[in-house]
Amino acid sequence: MSFLDYSAAPESTGIVSLASEYGLFINGDFRPGRGQVFESIAPATEEVLTRFAEATPEDVDVAVAQARTAFDKVWSKMPGRERAKYLFRIARIVQERSRELAVAETMDNGKPIKETRDVDIPLVAAWFFYYAGWADKLEEATGSDTPTPWGVVGQVIPWNFPLMMLSWKIAPALAAGNTVVLKPAETTSLTAMLFAEICQQAGLPPGVVNIVTGAGATGRALVSHPGIDKVAFTGSTGVGREIAKGLAGRSTALTLELGGKGANIVFEDAAMDEAVEGIISGIFFNQGHVCCAGSRLLVQENVHDELVSRLTRRIQTLRLGDPLDKNTDIGAINSRAQLDTITALTQSGVDEGAGLWQSDCVLPERGFWFPPTVFTDVSTSHRIAQDEIFGPVLSVLTFRTPDEAVAKANNTPYGLSAGVWTEKASRMLAIVDQLKAGVVWSNTFNKFDPASPFGGYKESGYGREGGLPGLLSYLRPHSSSAGGK
Amino acid sequence: MTRLDVKKTYKLYIGGAFPRSESGHTLQVNTHKDEHLANVAQASRKDARDAVVAARGAQRGWAGATSYNRGQVLYRIAEMLEGRREQFVEDIRACEGVSQRQASSQVDQAIDAWVWYAGWADKYAQLVGNANPVAGPYFNLSVPEPTGVVAAFAPAEAKNTSLLGLVRTVAPIVVSGNAVVVWTHPRQPIPAMTFAEVLHTSDVPAGVVNILTGLRESAAPWLASHADVGALDLMGATDVDWAALEAEASATLKRVLTPAKSVGEESLARIRAFTEMKTIWHTKALG
Numbered sequence: 001m002s003f004l005d006y007s008a009a010p011e012s013t014g015i016v017s018l019a020s021e022y023g024l025f026i027n028g029d030f031r032p033g034r035g036q037v038f039e040s041i042a043p044a045t046e047e048v049l050t051r052f053a054e055a056t057p058e059d060v061d062v063a064v065a066q067a068r069t070a071f072d073k074v075w076s077k078m079p080g081r082e083r084a085k086y087l088f089r090i091a092r093i094v095q096e097r098s099r100e101l102a103v104a105e106t107m108d109n110g111k112p113i114k115e116t117r118d119v120d121i122p123l124v125a126a127w128f129f130y131y132a133g134w135a136d137k138l139e140e141a142t143g144s145d146t147p148t149p150w151g152v153v154g155q156v157i158p159w160n161f162p163l164m165m166l167s168w169k170i171a172p173a174l175a176a177g178n179t180v181v182l183k184p185a186e187t188t189s190l191t192a193m194l195f196a197e198i199c200q201q202a203g204l205p206p207g208v209v210n211i212v213t214g215a216g217a218t219g220r221a222l223v224s225h226p227g228i229d230k231v232a233f234t235g236s237t238g239v240g241r242e243i244a245k246g247l248a249g250r251s252t253a254l255t256l257e258l259g260g261k262g263a264n265i266v267f268e269d270a271a272m273d274e275a276v277e278g279i280i281s282g283i284f285f286n287q288g289h290v291c292c293a294g295s296r297l298l299v300q301e302n303v304h305d306e307l308v309s310r311l312t313r314r315i316q317t318l319r320l321g322d323p324l325d326k327n328t329d330i331g332a333i334n335s336r337a338q339l340d341t342i343t344a345l346t347q348s349g350v351d352e353g354a355g356l357w358q359s360d361c362v363l364p365e366r367g368f369w370f371p372p373t374v375f376t377d378v379s380t381s382h383r384i385a386q387d388e389i390f391g392p393v394l395s396v397l398t399f400r401t402p403d404e405a406v407a408k409a410n411n412t413p414y415g416l417s418a419g420v421w422t423e424k425a426s427r428m429l430a431i432v433d434q435l436k437a438g439v440v441w442s443n444t445f446n447k448f449d450p451a452s453p454f455g456g457y458k459e460s461g462y463g464r465e466g467g468l469p470g471l472l473s474y475l476r477p478h479s480s481s482a483g484g485k
Numbered sequence: 486m487t488r489l490d491v492k493k494t495y496k497l498y499i500g501g502a503f504p505r506s507e508s509g510h511t512l513q514v515n516t517h518k519d520e521h522l523a524n525v526a527q528a529s530r531k532d533a534r535d536a537v538v539a540a541r542g543a544q545r546g547w548a549g550a551t552s553y554n555r556g557q558v559l560y561r562i563a564e565m566l567e568g569r570r571e572q573f574v575e576d577i578r579a580c581e582g583v584s585q586r587q588a589s590s591q592v593d594q595a596i597d598a599w600v601w602y603a604g605w606a607d608k609y610a611q612l613v614g615n616a617n618p619v620a621g622p623y624f625n626l627s628v629p630e631p632t633g634v635v636a637a638f639a640p641a642e643a644k645n646t647s648l649l650g651l652v653r654t655v656a657p658i659v660v661s662g663n664a665v666v667v668w669t670h671p672r673q674p675i676p677a678m679t680f681a682e683v684l685h686t687s688d689v690p691a692g693v694v695n696i697l698t699g700l701r702e703s704a705a706p707w708l709a710s711h712a713d714v715g716a717l718d719l720m721g722a723t724d725v726d727w728a729a730l731e732a733e734a735s736a737t738l739k740r741v742l743t744p745a746k747s748v749g750e751e752s753l754a755r756i757r758a759f760t761e762m763k764t765i766w767h768t769k770a771l772g
Binding site: 126237240241244245249250251253258413415425428432435439440441442443444447449451452453454455457458459461462467468477 | 731740
């Protein structure tokens with residue numbers, strides 16, 4: 001054993017008791033779906049965890065109708081102070097069941113337990129706690145005497161932060177007075193079902209939260225349903241375009257949180273040790289399955305060699321393997337399909353002439369795995385500098401002047417995130433002014449907070465989640481024109 | 486013998502210049518009594534492209550001007566409009582056939598709208614942006630920024646919009662630092678083109694406001710799909726198939742306002758509709 005070897009320290013799965021099959025959560029109860037039952041596997045082992053019901057368009061109809069009834073008869077009439085207390089209750093139950101949720105999320109998604117335990121689930125509780133407090137302050141939030149929710153909201157979320165994305169969607173929607181029908185991703189529906197149980201434990205009125213499982217067809221039925229007043233989607237830019245096109249001509253409101261190709265800009269004067277940690281967090285957090293990942297490293301030319309050398313040395317120490325092990329840094333890729341995408345894009349980097357470096361960590365035999373990867377000598381036209389890889393693959397480019405850094409950072413149709421590493425605050429602020437990105441982290445990366453708005457410029461989507469803007473996304477605009485005539 | 490008056494040739498307003506349409510096409514514009522009033526330029530797809538290029542070129546500088554400076558430029562527009570109010574009353578009456586009083590009231594409202602928006606230039610960010618109390622040692626601030634280039638269609642109603650509709654469309658777009666390509670009322674473009682002369686003498690940088698005239702169907706899809714246009718204001722596009730334009734805009738994920746998704750004519754919500762929220766996190770540390 002060298003000093004980097006540790007004994008296995010797996011978190012016990014005994015805390016999670018899964019049903020062999022889950023139905024749809026509609027009007028406060030689980031019921032079978034009309035579609036096919038599908039299996040959910042653990043990406044780290046390829047073992048079947050449980051089964052979910054596919055919701056058909058008829059099931060979606062029922063869910064939307066129940067959400068409408070709950071909106072009309074209960075939720076829209078309830079005083080904000082009472083709505084707030086339900087959300088506070090949910091926040092508390094999430095805290096109480098946090099370890100169980102973390103283990104379940106790690107089993108289902110493949111991400112390391114240290115992330116679900118320390119980031120995902122604490123943020124879920126924080127999100128409900130934060131928005132709970134807004135539920136009875138909508139007049140102050142909008143500057144209007146008549147803040148008006150949209151009504152029934154249809155929400156579709158991705159597989160990279162399953163329960164966290166659910167909380168980003170449901171907490172502000174409920175606080176603003178809407179009822180929801182939510183579809184989790186087909187590979188990661190497990191914690192949404194546990195959340196349905198939490199709604200029951202909290203005594204949430206039936207129909208306020210409805211959860212329908214299934215794949216793309218279920219999602220399409222939901223976002224195109226005529227009974228939906230607002231659609232909120234997080235996922236790929238391609239699907240986002242399709243949803244926007246489908247809703248053209250209608251009054252249905254839409255917010256989209258889509259892909260990204262974030263630039264992480266490192267100047268020569270940056271604190272290098274901190275920058276190395278930040279770059280690693282930026283691209284290897286959650287195996288790089290992060291829309292706001294810092295997937296393009298822009299480094300000032302004169303410190304390129306030193307930085308890349310320190311970076312690869314540090315990456316070599318990252319531990320890849322059993323996501324339930326408390327010492328694991330890099331977990332499993334979420335699905336075979338995603339692994340194939342990452343593999344193909346990585347091959348394109350090699351084919352186009354970029355320099356490939358990969359950690360020589362050992363990959364487990366079963367499950368879906370990809371080693372931490374760094375490409376050097378990347379040019380802006382390479383696919384690995386333009387396409388979202390959504391995996392643990394970093395593309396390194398160089399720049400000489402601040403203007404060149406800005407030009408390269410903005411050279412993408414996306415505009416979700418960026419990072420700036422420099423000890424000079426005046427330069428940082430001037431660079432931030434020029435970046436076309438919705439979130440900019442300076443001397444840090446991949447930080448999230450319910451009080452902090454998140455969302456993109458350009459083809460990374462529109463609307464914000466988090467903070468006051470995230471609340472206003474769930475209220476009709478006429479009621480949020482503070483200062484209007 | 487009475488003196489023959491000199492008539493004006495109406496052209497487009499692109500990049501701070503008044504070019505004819507590259508297509509050579511014109512559109513005959515009539516009074517409300519169907520008498521010939523003028524031949525205006527029928528803008529083409531290529532004119533629309535030139536306007537987007539001009540807007541893109543001007544946008545960064547306009548957004549980079551201080552808010553105080555933008556506010557003063559908008560106020561200057563109100564001053565110049567006031568100075569030429571009689572001409573606008575005449576233009577509006579000729580196009581719309583409304584009374585002197587109605588036309589005069591429309592000009593009043595247009596001037597006052599510029600004054601109202603001028604004041605917003607250095608204030609809207611204080612109501613829309615926030616300091617965010619995050620749970621960690623970070624300075625965290627959200628600030629609104631202009632979306633970029635906006636393509637807009639001024640309202641096409643029969644009365645009381647030929648000047649005011651254009652003003653209420655353009656002002657909330659440019660106040661935050663966007664550049665705009667705006668298409669005038671298709672049948673009543675004269676007050677809008679006289680207004681271009683006001684812009685031209687109000688210290689508005691060339692290319693910040695670009696004005697196209699003529700029927701709007703032909704070039705509209707081209708603006709809706711242009712990758713350099715970040716947002717599309719279709720609230721006034723009731724004369725065209727705006728739903729098809731909204732669908733077209735989805736390919737580049739433009740922010741779109743439509744008659745079915747509209748915000749108040751003079752409101753903070755309308756300024757906000759053409760902005761993006763940028764959130765900055767910065768680490769706090771003593772060492």
